[in-house]
Amino acid sequence: MTIIKRFLSDQIYDELKMQIINQDIPFGSKIVNRTLQERFNVSSSPIRDAINRLFSDGLIESIDNTGALVVGFDADFYLEVNEILMGITNTGIQLSMQKSDIKEVVKTLKKYVALQKDNVGTVEYFKYDYEFHKTFIDFSNNSRLKKLYKQYNVLHEILLRCYYEKEIVDMQKGSIKTHEDMIKAFSENDIDKCIKLNEYHYKRAENLFKEMFKKTTKDS
Template identity: 40%
Template sequence: MKDTLVKMTLSEQIYNILKNEIISGTIPLGSKVTNRELQERFLVSSTPIRDTINKLYQDGLVKGVTKTGAQVISFDYEYATEINEFIAAISSVALTMTVARGTDKEVTKNLKESLKKQAAASDDDAYFDADFHFHKSFFDFCGNQFLKETYKRYNLIRFLLIKSAIRTAEDRSCSIRQHGDIVNAYSAGQFSLASQLLEQHYIHGLALIKEYNP
């Protein structure tokens, strides 16, 4: 049996590298990325660099795109509030849709697995990956591809802000406890309560963002 190779264009490869570097903090928030520097770094022409920057712009990771480059987004509390409110709202819709579709058992399984991984995470990457998949569970089983894609796109921005806010062991423990409360309510069929707890969880996340990024 032959392995299936996934072929990516130059711009796709560069995009994945830069996106991961922004998420990890290797490229700091608020910093500038220039076409010339990227061309020299990756030894490519201007075309794949422009394509890459346009993709990052579509993700909301850069702004102020010009002929010479762009700027990585920086912290803006008002913008963070709007993103947080939006993600919280569509998460509630996704949760309700999983109940309507009868996929709550599958969601419960995923939530518990993600919660277990989050509690056992030994580093930031493992912790935030489990956190991402915990929230993504509702979208994976809501039965609406557009809702799922919307979450995937806009949650990336919120993820950057949350990652900068959750800094201490207590921050992590609190988030894990809140996730546990959501799982308990959802798995017990208390879906309205689970939705309320999910909303409160997002509100708490916004409070952390404000605390660490005044």
């Protein structure tokens, strides 16, 4: 990897983050500072900066003088992340309806549903699912809520990618239908229905993940 001196910590952070997401750096493994310094041919400072950012993202569990421990994922961890995301997105729905132009929100939501339909069964689908729910967060005009959503969605996406199977295509198609129903409820100012549909979306993902995790554990 070519490192541009001006952006050392940014590039190292991006590289390590993608390696964790793609599981080139496994869950629960140790990242050693000295090894990273040799790999990237840099001093300890940009390595520390990158690791601190990963810690803020929730991808690092603990940091010591020699390096850092990558978070260890299991079914309980996923369920907790899923519950937090459901609460964050419910709040985004409420605030976006109160603070923003409903027509603009609906227009943006429809754009991402169309992109989801075009990418069913591909890794790109996750990006547009993220953007669909992020639309409510963006229109909530709450910067802290945006930060929370970004952090926890990274963890959520990693887990879904790790246990990605053919069965998830059916979940994606079902999610698109739920998203369309959410748009309709939101456009009609029916916030209670929109939130219930959002909760159904996350509960459905939770149930599917439980089945995938159970199968993966059994096979191993």
